[in-house]
Amino acid sequence: MCALTFSHLSSDQSILSLRSDEIRAQEEELIIGAAGATAVVALSGEPAMRFLAPGKRGSVVNAQALSCVVRPQLTEGPYFVDERLNRSDIRTDPTTNTAKPGLLLVLTFNVSRVTGNTCSHLAGAYVDIWHCDALGTYSDVRDAGFDTRGQKYLRGYQVTDSGGSAQFQTIYPGWYSGRAVHIHFKIRLFTGAEATYEFTSQLFCDDAFTDQVYTQAPYNTKGARNTHNTQDGIFNGGGAQSILDVSQTAQGYTATFNIGLEGLPDAEASSPPPVITAATISGKRLIVTGQNFDDGAKVFLNGDRQKKTENDETNPTTVLIARKAGNLVSAGQTVSLQVRNSDNTLSNDYSFTRPVE
Secondary structure, X not given: OOOOEOHHHOOOHHHHHHHHHHHHHHHHHHHHHHOOOEEEEOOOOOOOOOOOOOOOEOOOOOHHHXXXXXXXXXXXXXXXXXXXXXXXEOOEEOOOOEEOOOOEEEEEEEEEEXXXXXEEEOOOXXXXXXXXXXXXXXXXXXXXXXXXXXXXXXXXXXXOOOOOEEEEEEEOOOEOOOOOOEEEEEEEEEEOOEEEEEEEEEEEOOHHHHHHXXXXXXXXXXXXXXXXXXXXXXXXXXXXXXEOOOEEOOOEEEEEEEEEEOOOOOOOOOOOOOEEEEEEEEOOEEEEEEEOOOOOOEEEEOOXXXXXXXXXXXXXXXXXXXXXXXXXXXXXXXXXXXXXOOOOOEOOOEEEEOOOO
């Protein structure tokens, strides 16, 4: 149950109309080439839809023997930016730490590998999501009605854990003219820096539920949306199979999306994931201690990769040194640390507070 808004387009109807036409044209062009990939989502016993997929993208599976249903890939759209922001809470702009206003939506992905007639948890998959804010603006792009380049709110990725899960804290999205309410997502596998698999699609929201959400601030400051699900050409290309089941909580809303992927590269024997147990700062250096650090492991500080990360010469598998990251943490500041090995396995999220000296 999701929706999108574009508030920056308020008064100039000609710009709004032009933008709507441009978006539809770009996205509907893309969907022709992108609809090849498919996914399998744990749902009822619907018959499988068959979409043949080239190359490294997902291919079809006969899901009638599974507790899964094939889902078509939907267009990436014009607003994807590969920010590589490793973070669960995507509500803030990391350059200012300012959170976008809107009602909390906790969105969980459960990703599985489909092999034959079985589904197994897919660990180590990169799940990106991105969507507009409560008033319809995407970050880090330039459009007819806005220029948000340099801002990075409502974007981020998580790597699925051993149970195939990745969770995000975001806001219920807004709307913009010409599109139904939606959230974009992309699931990728990497070997080193090379992407070996990619699946891209969109999540949609129940229109009646969105109408209830939009009676509340800040969504009610924008006029009535002009595009519902059945009026959206992209939704009509398979979006009915990806409608989120959103529930209300005391804090906001929550939804879980179970998705199985077929046509993945062969699974390799996995190494134990890295583990962070401690961290210290010495001068400019951030020193991270733990286990299972491989050659080429990198430290991530608040989701940002520290390029000058090196394995300690004496203890290469248990000590990493991020040579300039110490300057990024002030006395008394608490930051999130993670380590990613070269096989893309990710460590625990370690909370580190720099002592006040």
